[in-house]
Amino acid sequence: MATKILLENLAVEGIRAIDTYMANGGYRAVSKALKEMSPDQLVEEVKASGLRGRGGAGFPTGMKWSFLDKKSDKPRYLVCNADESEPGTFKDRYLMERIPHLLIEGMITASYALGANTSYIYVRGEMMSVIRLLERAIAEAYAKGFLGKNILGSGYDLELYVQPGGGAYICGEETALLESLEGKRGNPRNKPPFPAVSGLYGCPTVINNVETIASVPWIVNNGGAAYASIGLGKSTGTKLISACGNIRQPGVYEIELGLPVEEFIYSDAYCGGIAEGRELKAVVPGGSSVPILPKELILKTAAGEPRLMSYESLADGGFVSGSMLGSGGFIVFDERACIVRNLWNFTRFYHHESCGQCSPCREGTGWMEKVLHRIEHGHGKMSDIDLLVDVAKHIEGKTICPLGDAAAWPVGSAIRHFRDEFEAHVKHPDSCLAKHLHGAYAHAVPIMEP
Amino acid sequence: MSDLLKVTIDGKSIEVPPGTTIMQAARQLGGKYPPAMCYYEPLKNTGGKCRVCLVKVAQTSEANPRPMPKLVASCITRVEHGMVVENETSPEVLDARNGVVEFLLINHPLDCPVCDQAGECDLQNLSYEHGHEQTRYEEGRREFERIDIGPYVQLHMTRCILCYRCVYAADQLTGQRVHGVLNRGDVSEIGTYIQQSIENEFSGNIIDVCPVGALTDKTYRFKQRVWFSKPFDAHRDCDKCCGKVVLWMKGDAIIRVTARKNEFGEVTDFICNDCRFEHKQASDWSIEGPRDIIPESVIGANKYELPVVSPAVNVDAKFVSE
Numbered sequence: 074m075a076t077k078i079l080l081e082n083l084a085v086e087g088i089r090a091i092d093t094y095m096a097n098g099g100y101r102a103v104s105k106a107l108k109e110m111s112p113d114q115l116v117e118e119v120k121a122s123g124l125r126g127r128g129g130a131g132f133p134t135g136m137k138w139s140f141l142d143k144k145s146d147k148p149r150y151l152v153c154n155a156d157e158s159e160p161g162t163f164k165d166r167y168l169m170e171r172i173p174h175l176l177i178e179g180m181i182t183a184s185y186a187l188g189a190n191t192s193y194i195y196v197r198g199e200m201m202s203v204i205r206l207l208e209r210a211i212a213e214a215y216a217k218g219f220l221g222k223n224i225l226g227s228g229y230d231l232e233l234y235v236q237p238g239g240g241a242y243i244c245g246e247e248t249a250l251l252e253s254l255e256g257k258r259g260n261p262r263n264k265p266p267f268p269a270v271s272g273l274y275g276c277p278t279v280i281n282n283v284e285t286i287a288s289v290p291w292i293v294n295n296g297g298a299a300y301a302s303i304g305l306g307k308s309t310g311t312k313l314i315s316a317c318g319n320i321r322q323p324g325v326y327e328i329e330l331g332l333p334v335e336e337f338i339y340s341d342a343y344c345g346g347i348a349e350g351r352e353l354k355a356v357v358p359g360g361s362s363v364p365i366l367p368k369e370l371i372l373k374t375a376a377g378e379p380r381l382m383s384y385e386s387l388a389d390g391g392f393v394s395g396s397m398l399g400s401g402g403f404i405v406f407d408e409r410a411c412i413v414r415n416l417w418n419f420t421r422f423y424h425h426e427s428c429g430q431c432s433p434c435r436e437g438t439g440w441m442e443k444v445l446h447r448i449e450h451g452h453g454k455m456s457d458i459d460l461l462v463d464v465a466k467h468i469e470g471k472t473i474c475p476l477g478d479a480a481a482w483p484v485g486s487a488i489r490h491f492r493d494e495f496e497a498h499v500k501h502p503d504s505c506l507a508k509h510l511h512g513a514y515a516h517a518v519p520i521m522e523p
Numbered sequence: 524m525s526d527l528l529k530v531t532i533d534g535k536s537i538e539v540p541p542g543t544t545i546m547q548a549a550r551q552l553g554g555k556y557p558p559a560m561c562y563y564e565p566l567k568n569t570g571g572k573c574r575v576c577l578v579k580v581a582q583t584s585e586a587n588p589r590p591m592p593k594l595v596a597s598c599i600t601r602v603e604h605g606m607v608v609e610n611e612t613s614p615e616v617l618d619a620r621n622g623v624v625e626f627l628l629i630n631h632p633l634d635c636p637v638c639d640q641a642g643e644c645d646l647q648n649l650s651y652e653h654g655h656e657q658t659r660y661e662e663g664r665r666e667f668e669r670i671d672i673g674p675y676v677q678l679h680m681t682r683c684i685l686c687y688r689c690v691y692a693a694d695q696l697t698g699q700r701v702h703g704v705l706n707r708g709d710v711s712e713i714g715t716y717i718q719q720s721i722e723n724e725f726s727g728n729i730i731d732v733c734p735v736g737a738l739t740d741k742t743y744r745f746k747q748r749v750w751f752s753k754p755f756d757a758h759r760d761c762d763k764c765c766g767k768v769v770l771w772m773k774g775d776a777i778i779r780v781t782a783r784k785n786e787f788g789e790v791t792d793f794i795c796n797d798c799r800f801e802h803k804q805a806s807d808w809s810i811e812g813p814r815d816i817i818p819e820s821v822i823g824a825n826k827y828e829l830p831v832v833s834p835a836v837n838v839d840a841k842f843v844s845e
C-alpha cells in the first residue's frame with residue numbers, strides 16, 4: 074500500500090469530530106511545533122521536505138515562506154486558498170469535507186511558522202456545506218485551546234476565520250482572492266509587488282492551497298527529510314488526484330508522486346481502467362487549464378519513457394508533447410469523446426470567468442468561444458482553425474494573471490494534437506452533430522416535448 | 524556616484540531616478556514611446572490593464588543580464604540600472620501590440636462617423652498605426668443601451684474599452700465613490716448604480732480621461748466634428764478649479780470647453796463642471812491664443828486665426844502679443 078499522508082484516517086468513523094481526530098494522532102503537530110520548535114525551524118523543515126504548492130503552479134512552499142517579509146513591522150497573514158473551481162479539480166473539497174481538522178491543524182502550524190496572528194480560509198461560495206463544517210471544526214479547536222490567545226500556554230495567539238467567496242473562479246487567483254477578502258471586486262493585481270511583500274491590506278501575506286497546508290502537520294510530526302524520501306526527485310510526497318471522465322472508478326486518490334500514469338489509469342487501486350471496456354483517447358492531467366494529451370503521449374513521453382505522475386514527467390516535452398501536473402484534476406476521455414465539443418465547453422468556462430480587466434483575456438476568450446461554437450455546430454471554416462491558434466497566441470503571456478494562459482493552453486494543445494478532428498468538423502458538419510444527438514451525448518441535448 | 528538608473532530603450536539611453544517606470548523613461552527620451560490606453564499618469568493606480576504598452580525587456584539589469592521571460596507592461600514596470608528595453612524595434616512587441624489592438628476593436632462598434640470622439644480618439648489613432656485593414660472577427664458584437672449620467676454626461680458602454688480611467692477619476696477627483704465596474708469579463712460595464720447621477724463638481728473630467736467615445740459631453744453632442752472647430756487656450760478666475768481650459772470654437776461661438784491635455788494626451792489640471800458646462804459665452808473667458816496642437820493630428824488640419832471677436836470678448840492682450 075502506498076504511503077498516505079493526507080487521507081490516512083479517511084475511513085475512521087467520526088473523524089470529523091475533534092475528539093476522534095485527536096484520538097487518531099490529530100493536533101500532535103500543534104503541540105510539537107509550538108512547544109518544541111521555533112518558527113524558523115519549522116520553515117526549515119518545510120524547505121527540507123521539498124513540498125510544492127498544490128494549487129497548480131507547484132512553487133516550492135518552503136521557499137515561498139522564506140520570501141515573507143519578516144522585517145516589516147506590519148502584521149503578517151496566512152491565507153488558505155480553498156476557492157477550488159478549476160473544472161476537473163475537486164480534491165480540496167473532498168479533504169475539507171472528510172477531515173476538516175487536518176486543514177485547521179495545518180493552518181495553526183503554518184501560521185505559527187510564518188508569525189501570523191490572524192489567518193483566513195477563503196472558501197468557494199458554493200461550498201456551503203464545507204463552510205459549515207469548517208466553522209464547526211474551528212469552534213471545536215477554540216474550545217480545546219488550539220486557537221485563540223496563548224495557545225497551549227506557548228504565548229502564541231491565532232485567530233482563524235472562514236471567509237466564503239462569491240463563487241468566482243478568478244477569486245482563486247491569489248491576488249484576486251486578496252482583493253475579494255478585502256471586500257472589493259475580485260480583480261487580480263499587477264505583480265510586483267508580490268503578496269509576500271504587500272498582500273492582504275498591504276501586509277506581508279502567504280497564500281497556500283488547502284492541500285499544501287494540510288501536508289504541514291505530517292511534516293512537523295515526521296520531519297522534512299521523511300517527507301522528501303517519499304515521491305520521486307523534486308516531486309516529493311503525495312498528491313491528491315481527482316479523477317473523472319469515463320473511468321470505472323472516478324474519485325479522489327492520494328498517490329505517491331512518481332506513480333506511472335498507466336498504472337493510475339488502469340490499476341484497480343485507482344481509476345480501474347476505462348468504463349465499459351472502451352479505449353482511452355486523451356487525458357487532461359491537471360485541471361482544465363493544462364494541455365490535453367492524446368493516449369500515446371499521456372502513457373509515454375515523446376522519447377518513449379513511461380510517463381509518470383510527477384511535476385517533471387508530465388511536463389516532459391514542454392507544450393509540444395507534454396502537459397502539467399497542475400492542480401491534479403485528471404480528466405479522462407474515451408474513444409467517443411469529441412475534442413472539439415470539449416474544447417468549446419472549456420472555452421465557454423474561461424469566457425464566463427474572465428474578470429475582464431485586461432483586453433487580451435476579456436476579448437480573446439469570448440472570441441475563441443464563439444468560433445468554437447460555430448465549428449462545433451457545423452458553421453466552421455478551415456481558416457477558423459488557424460485563427461483560433463493565433464488568437465490563443467495573442468492572449469498567452471500577455472495578461473495580468475494566468476487565467477489568460479489557462480484559456481489559451483487548452484486551445485493550442487487540442488488543435489496541436491487533434492487537428493484532424495477540427496478539420497472533420499468543418500468538412501462534415503452533419504456527421505459530427507449526429508454523433509452528439511445519439512449515444513454518449515444524448516443526455517446533454519435538451520429534449521423538447523412537442 | 525549618483526543614484527540615477529541607466530536604461531536603454533530602442534538603443535537610446537537615459538538616466539532616471541529610482542521608481543521611474545519604463546513608460547516614463549521612454550516619454551522622457553522622446554521619439555516613439557509605447558502607446559497607452561489605460562495608464563494615465565495624473566491618476567493613481569491606473570495602468571497595467573489594456574496591455575498595448577507591452578515591451579520586451581532584453582536585459583533585466585546590469586546585475587541580472589537575463590531577459591524577462593514575458594513581455595511586460597511598460598506603464599507599471601520600474602526601471603532597473605542597466606535595463607535594456609525593446610519597444611518599436613522588437614517584432615515580438617509589435618505583433619503583441621497588433622494583437623491587443625485587434626482585441627480592443629472586436630467588440631467596438633466602429634461607429635466613428637457618428638461618434639463625437641472621432642478625430643481625438645486614442646483608439647482611432649492606435650488602430651491607424653497598429654490595426655489590420657480588415658477584421659477577422661465575424662461574430663456578434665456586444666451592445667448596451669446608452670445611459671445618462673447626470674445632466675451633462677452620457678455613457679455609451681458599447682464603445683468602452685474598460686480602461687478603468689473614469690473609475691479612478693471618479694474615485695480620486697470627487698472624493699465620493701459613485702461608479703465602479705459591474706459584472707465580469709466582456710460583459711463588464713461601468714456602473715453608476717442604477718443610473719444614479721454622478722453629482723459632484725468634478726464629474727465632467729471623466730469625459731476628458733476617457734480614451735474613446737464612451738463618455739461624452741451632452742452639451743456638445745453632435746454639434747461639430749472636432750476637426751472643424753478651433754481650440755484656444757483660455758482662463759477665468761474660478762474658485763473651484765484652476766480655471767485653465769481649452770475653448771473649442773466655431774466662429775464666435777464656444778461649442779465646447781475641455782481641460783488642457785499635455786503632449787501625452789493627459790490632463791494634469793482638472794477643471795470643474797461650472798467652467799466646463801456653464802460658461803459658454805466668449806465674454807466669460809480671457810482668451811490666451813490658439814492652442815498648440817500636434818500638427819499631424821486631425822485637429823491640426825485647420826489653419827488658425829484668432830476668432831472674430833465681438834467687442835464684448837475679453838481677449839487678454841498679454842497672451843496675444845506673446
Ligand SMILES: Cc1cc2nc3c(=O)[nH]c(=O)nc-3n(C[C@H](O)[C@H](O)[C@H](O)COP(=O)(O)O)c2cc1C
Binds near residue numbers: 130
Ligand atoms: C484563474 C486562477 C484560478 C486559481 N484557482 C485556484 C484555486 O481555486 N485554488 C488554489 O489553491 N489555487 C488556485 N490558483 C493558484 C493560486 O493563484 C496560487 O498560486 C495558489 O493558491 C498558491 O498556493 P500553493 O503555492 O499552495 O499552490 C488559481 C490561479 C489562477 C490564475
Ligand code: SF4
Binds near residue numbers: 261435472474478
Ligand atoms: S487575464 Fe483575464 S482574469 Fe486575469 S486579470 Fe486579465 S482579464 Fe482578468
Ligand code: SF4
Binds near residue numbers: 682684689735
Ligand atoms: S467609459 Fe471610457 S474611461 Fe471609462 S472605462 Fe470605458 S473607455 Fe475607459
Ligand code: FES
Binds near residue numbers: 559562574
Ligand atoms: S497603458 Fe500600460 S497596460 Fe494600458
